[in-house]
Amino acid sequence: MSIAPFPLDELRWFRATQSFPRPRLQDLEGTVAREWSNLQPPLPRGGSVAIAVGSRGIAQLDSMVKATVDFLKANGNSPFIVPAMGSHGGATAEGQAQVLASYGITPETMGCPVISSMDTHRLQEHPGAPAVFIDLAAWKADGIVLINRVKPHTDFHGRWESGLVKMAVIGLGKKNQASEVHRHGVRGLRELIPDAFQQILGTGKLWAGLAVVENAYDETAHVEVLPAGRFSSRESELLELARGNMPRLPFDDLDVLIVDRVGKDISGSGMDTNIIGRIRISGEVEPEAPRIRSIMVSRLTEATHGNATGLGLADVITQGLFDEIDFVTTYANIVTSGFLERGKIPVVAKNDREALEIALRAAVPFSSETATIIRIRDTLHCHEMMVSAAAAQRMQDLSLGSVQENSLPLFDPAGSLCPWT
Structure with missing residues (x-):
C-alpha cells in the first residue's frame, strides 16, 4: 500500500x-494445597478424578494444577487432566492438548494422564431446558474438579461471568455445548449457562473447584477452593473482588x-x-x-x-x-x-x-x-x-x-x- x-x-x-493495588500470594503451591485440605466437606477418598483445566493464560497455572494433582494423589484418588475449553484449540483433541502443553501441562510435568477428546456425554434432557453436554472422560470419572480464573466476561455482564460456573458448562461441554449456548447469542451466555449448570450440579459428578483471582499485574492475588454447591453464591462475590483488581x-x-x-x-x-x-x-x-x-x-x-x-x-x-x-x-x-x-x-x-x-x-x-x-x-x-x-x-x-x-x-x-x- x-x-x-x-x-x-x-x-x-x-x-x-x-x-x-497489588495483593499477591507468596506461597502459591502451599496455599493451594491448604485450600484443598481445608475443603468442607472433604473430597471423597479413592476413585478417579478429572481435573478440568482451561485455555486462559492464568499466572502459574501449571503450579496450581500440579499442587492439585499432588493433593488428590495423597488423598488416595487417581487424578487425570482434561482440557475444558469449549471450541478453543481449533476444536480438536490435538489442538486442546497443545494448548495445555504450551502452559507446561503435560503428563510428564504433572505426573498424571492428560486425556484430550472432543467426545461428550449428553445429559438427560428436561422439557424447555437446553441440551447439556459433559466431556466424556470426565463423565466416566467418579468426580470432577475445576481450576479457573474468575473475572469479568468480555461478552456480557451478570451475576456469573468468567469462572467456575461457565467452565463447568461451556468448557467441559466442548464444542457441542459451546455451539448449543452460543446459538442463542449473548442471551445464551447470560441466561442458559445458569440453567445448564444446575443440571450438571444435579448429577453429583461435580465435586469442587479452585477459583483464582488475579491482580492488575497478572499475578495471583487470591485462590479459594469451593464445594460445587457454593459456586453460584461465592463466585459472584469473587467476581467483584476480581473487578476491583483489574488493570x-x-x-x-x-x-x-x-x-x-x-x-x-x-x-x-x-x-x-x-x-x-x-x-x-x-x-x-x-x-x-x-x-x-x-x-x-x-x-x-x-x-x-x-x-x-x-x-x-x-x-x-x-x-x-x-x-x-x-x-x-x-x-x-x-x-x-x-x-x-x-x-x-x-x-x-x-x-x-x-x-x-x-x-x-x-x-x-x-x-x-x-x-x-x-x-x-x-x-x-x-x-x-x-x-x-x-x-x-x-x-x-x-x-x-x-x-x-x-x-x-x-x-x-x-x-x-x-x-x-
Whole structure:
C-alpha cells in the first residue's frame, strides 16, 4: 500500500507507569494445597478424578494444577487432566492438548494422564431446558474438579461471568455445548449457562473447584477452593473482588491505542473488552468508556497458536500479524461463538509504523501537540506504557502515574516497534 507520509516524527514518546493495588500470594503451591485440605466437606477418598483445566493464560497455572494433582494423589484418588475449553484449540483433541502443553501441562510435568477428546456425554434432557453436554472422560470419572480464573466476561455482564460456573458448562461441554449456548447469542451466555449448570450440579459428578483471582499485574492475588454447591453464591462475590483488581487505562478518551500483542491466553476475545471499551456483538450496546478512536495491533502471542479470535475489535493490524493467523483455528472459534463481527479482518499495514499512520488518519484531526496515544504490551499489562507527549502531560496534570523525563524512540529503522527495555 502506498500512502502519503504522515508526520509521525513530530511525535515524542515517553515511558510511563501507573500503580494499582497489588495483593499477591507468596506461597502459591502451599496455599493451594491448604485450600484443598481445608475443603468442607472433604473430597471423597479413592476413585478417579478429572481435573478440568482451561485455555486462559492464568499466572502459574501449571503450579496450581500440579499442587492439585499432588493433593488428590495423597488423598488416595487417581487424578487425570482434561482440557475444558469449549471450541478453543481449533476444536480438536490435538489442538486442546497443545494448548495445555504450551502452559507446561503435560503428563510428564504433572505426573498424571492428560486425556484430550472432543467426545461428550449428553445429559438427560428436561422439557424447555437446553441440551447439556459433559466431556466424556470426565463423565466416566467418579468426580470432577475445576481450576479457573474468575473475572469479568468480555461478552456480557451478570451475576456469573468468567469462572467456575461457565467452565463447568461451556468448557467441559466442548464444542457441542459451546455451539448449543452460543446459538442463542449473548442471551445464551447470560441466561442458559445458569440453567445448564444446575443440571450438571444435579448429577453429583461435580465435586469442587479452585477459583483464582488475579491482580492488575497478572499475578495471583487470591485462590479459594469451593464445594460445587457454593459456586453460584461465592463466585459472584469473587467476581467483584476480581473487578476491583483489574488493570485499566489511565484515562477514558484516547486517539489511538497501540497493543503489542493479542491472543486467547490474554483474553477470550484476544483483547479484554472491559479494557478497550469495545464489544462489537450485533445487538449489544457498546460500553460508554473508554472511548478509543483507533486501535492498532502488532502481533499475536505465541501461546494463542494462531487463534486470532477478537481481531475484529481492532482497526489496523500489521502484515506480520496477518501472516501469523491460523484461519482454521480462528474460524472454528468464531463460528461456534456466532459473533462474526469479531472475526473480521481490520486494515492490514506493512509494518508497525504504517499501522500507526493509518490509525492516526482515522483519528483526525491530527496534531503532534494534542494527539493522545498509549502503547501497552497487552490488555493484561497496563501498568507500563509508552505514551505520546500529550498523554504524558495529562498523566502528570492528573497525578495518574509517573513519566520519565527523557523521550525514547517508538520505532526502529525498519518501522517495527522498539522492544520494551
